[in-house]
Amino acid sequence: MPRTRDRSAGARLREPVGCALFAVRLAWRADRRCLLQLLIAQLTASLGLVAVLLLIRYALGGAVAPGGRAAPAAPSQWLIAVIAGLVVLGSGAGILRAVAGARQRVLAVKVDRFALGLVLRAAGRVELPEFEDPAFHDRLQRAVFASRAQPAMVVTALAAGLQAVLTVAAVTAVLAVLVWWLLPFVLLAVLPTLKTARDERGAGYDLHRTLSENRRSRQYLEQLLTGRDEAKEIRALDLAGTLRRRWADRYGQEITQVEAMHAVHVRRKIAARLAGDLTTGAVIGAMWWLVAAGRVELSTALAALAGLWQLSLRAQMIGALLNGLGEAVLYMKDLQDFAAAAGPDTGEPARPAQEFTSLRAESLAFAYPGSTTRALEDVSVEIRAGEIVALVGANGSGKTTLAKILAGLYRPDGGRLLYGEDGSGAGAHGDADPERLRAATSVVFQDFVRYKLTASDNITLGRPETPPDRDRAVLAAERAGAHAFLDRLPEGYDTVLGKEFTGGAELSLGQWQRLALARAFYRDAPLVILDEPTASLDPQAEADLFGRIRDLFADRTVLLISHRFANVREADRIYVLDAGRVVERGSHEVLMARNGTYARLFRLQAQAYQQA
Numbered sequence: 364m365p366r367t368r369d370r371s372a373g374a375r376l377r378e379p380v381g382c383a384l385f386a387v388r389l390a391w392r393a394d395r396r397c398l399l400q401l402l403i404a405q406l407t408a409s410l411g412l413v414a415v416l417l418l419i420r421y422a423l424g425g426a427v428a429p430g431g432r433a434a435p436a437a438p439s440q441w442l443i444a445v446i447a448g449l450v451v452l453g454s455g456a457g458i459l460r461a462v463a464g465a466r467q468r469v470l471a472v473k474v475d476r477f478a479l480g481l482v483l484r485a486a487g488r489v490e491l492p493e494f495e496d497p498a499f500h501d502r503l504q505r506a507v508f509a510s511r512a513q514p515a516m517v518v519t520a521l522a523a524g525l526q527a528v529l530t531v532a533a534v535t536a537v538l539a540v541l542v543w544w545l546l547p548f549v550l551l552a553v554l555p556t557l558k559t560a561r562d563e564r565g566a567g568y569d570l571h572r573t574l575s576e577n578r579r580s581r582q583y584l585e586q587l588l589t590g591r592d593e594a595k596e597i598r599a600l601d602l603a604g605t606l607r608r609r610w611a612d613r614y615g616q617e618i619t620q621v622e623a624m625h626a627v628h629v630r631r632k633i634a635a636r637l638a639g640d641l642t643t644g645a646v647i648g649a650m651w652w653l654v655a656a657g658r659v660e661l662s663t664a665l666a667a668l669a670g671l672w673q674l675s676l677r678a679q680m681i682g683a684l685l686n687g688l689g690e691a692v693l694y695m696k697d698l699q700d701f702a703a704a705a706g707p708d709t710g711e712p713a714r715p716a717q718e719f720t721s722l723r724a725e726s727l728a729f730a731y732p733g734s735t736t737r738a739l740e741d742v743s744v745e746i747r748a749g750e751i752v753a754l755v756g757a758n759g760s761g762k763t764t765l766a767k768i769l770a771g772l773y774r775p776d777g778g779r780l781l782y783g784e785d786g787s788g789a790g791a792h793g794d795a796d797p798e799r800l801r802a803a804t805s806v807v808f809q810d811f812v813r814y815k816l817t818a819s820d821n822i823t824l825g826r827p828e829t830p831p832d833r834d835r836a837v838l839a840a841e842r843a844g845a846h847a848f849l850d851r852l853p854e855g856y857d858t859v860l861g862k863e864f865t866g867g868a869e870l871s872l873g874q875w876q877r878l879a880l881a882r883a884f885y886r887d888a889p890l891v892i893l894d895e896p897t898a899s900l901d902p903q904a905e906a907d908l909f910g911r912i913r914d915l916f917a918d919r920t921v922l923l924i925s926h927r928f929a930n931v932r933e934a935d936r937i938y939v940l941d942a943g944r945v946v947e948r949g950s951h952e953v954l955m956a957r958n959g960t961y962a963r964l965f966r967l968q969a970q971a972y973q974q975a
């Protein structure tokens with residue numbers, strides 16, 4: 364969606380200035396020494412240009428007599444001294460350019476790191492529901508884009524712009540002394556360029572905004588075509604060509620829009636350039652006539668024309684800079700807004716809670732953001748300390764959704780969530796405080812993350828707030844049945860689990876699942892949520908886990924989600940979900956006696972095993 368353009372003039376001015384200052388602040392915080400060196404180098408270079416102009420004027424004044432004839436008494440030493448002066452100034456300018464270029468590149472990397480760090484910190488603070496919103500992903504993508512190169516670009520453009528403005532001011536002052544009447548013509552020569560620069564500003568940014576989702580979907584296809592995890596299925600289905608065509612299609616749409624935008628602006632730019640150059644040509648012609656008529660000295664005319672030429676060059680430069688700056692400042696706004704929109708910094712990761720007494724959900728209702736149907740409706744469950752509570756139900760019945768709410772990852776839309784005896788863990792609205800819930804919980808998701816880091820990291824990331832403890836990691840791995848295969852890896856626990864990295868190894872899916880379990884053991888939180896924890900385990904490993912679940916999680920409270928009814932029969936209480944509602948609850952014995960959905964599905968599964 365294009366930006367709204369009906370802002371007041373004050374806001375239109377304040378916003379870019381604010382964004383530019385934000386970029387300067389970023390650079391200042393990233394490396395103030397580097398920033399100052401860059402500014403000093405550029406400002407000194409602009410003073411050098413003024414010196415060059417004055418030298419040319421005096422050299423010509425000495426070499427050319429009034430009326431354009433060569434001065435007979437021009438001392439050759441004077442000319443050689445002037446040339447030597449120009450060489451020294453040229454050399455100084457070269458050195459300054461080298462210093463400024465190097466400082467600029469170093470500063471760009473540092474500012475990039477700083478700005479991207481802001482985005483990553485803000486992204487880490489964003490609540491989970493935001494990730495369901497395509498607009499959030501557009502904002503995130505634009506903030507990442509803005510953090511890369513844009514702040515450095517703003518700072519460099521500001522410094523270069525400052526240099527150009529100072530140069531223009533200095534050259535204008537020289538011209539005002541030499542030929543004051545030339546100044547209005549100079550203005551005439553540069554105005555069209557400045558006008559087109561103003562018109563073009565923002566058009567690139569508007570297009571960038573419009574293309575956000577298209578670019579994300581193209582990047583997703585690029586990931587499919589280049590990712591290691593996807594490579595096998597893409598080849599098995601021979602999908603590469605089909606996906607590449609879709610990718611090319613999306614790129615094609617983007618290129619068409621970029622071409623259309625630039626086609627408009629290049630025409631305007633050419634027209635502005637020609638108009639400006641025509642004025643310059645007319646001024647040169649007039650100057651020729653004035654010199655021929657003896658009204659202006661040749662030396663003055665030449666210095667004035669050199670000045671005019673420099674001025675129009677600088678004006679073109681200022682135009683281009685304004686253009687780039689105006690656009691970069693808009694990108695900066697994306698970065699600034701994204702960094703500001705995330706909640707307050709939570710600082711260090713929270714330490715898992717030591718105690719858990721109870722968690723009670725009363726008549727919970729929940730719909731995913733952007734969804735019209737509710738995933739949960741009037742759901743009441745209770746989990747008391749030391750219990751094993753199970754959720755069962757068909758695909759899509761709401762088990763994982765309920766687990767995510769109980770783990771403090773989503774806030775319910777209706778009903779109450781009470782944490783602790785009498786709801787003592789309540790947050791601001793009387794409901795359980797999600798942060799406290801998260802601190803009390805260790806979740807093994809159905810689609811757990813396979814961190815392409817070392818095996819040890821995969822376990823110890825369960826407790827990010829404390830330094831990794833190898834002994835505890837080994838203990839956790841032993842309890843999860845992962846120690847034997849981790850120990851056999853080329854570098855043991857220090858092996859990187861990702862073949863994209865040098866020395867990297869790969870695990871089987873079941874082994875990854877044990878590693879995820881080891882992470883949960885290592886986290887050592889009082890409430891453990893296991894969502895299909897044995898989906899990838901072999902029957903022996905599965906039987907071992909469920910056979911020992913009370914021992915393994917002694918002194919812990921467990922919420923267990925499983926499709927296999929045999930696995931939950933030991934639970935203290937079982938909740939059967941159907942289409943987002945709890946339809947039955949009780950122990951295995953109670954539910955079997957009731958002879959409802961649970962009993963029917965339990966017998967169905969048991970029969971299947973008996974027949975096999």
Ligand SMILES: Nc1ncnc2c1ncn2[C@@H]1O[C@H](COP(=O)(O)OP(=O)(O)OP(=O)(O)O)[C@@H](O)[C@H]1O
Nearest residue numbers: 495731734738756757758759760761762763764765
């Ligand atoms: N992120 C999401 N956005 C929108 N709808 C979702 C999202 N995740 C799940 N749903 C929907 O919510 C409902 C419940 O899904 P949920 O994952 O909780 O089911 P489940 O019982 O855990 O299923 P399964 O046994 O297949 O894991 C389903 O209708 C599903 O389509």
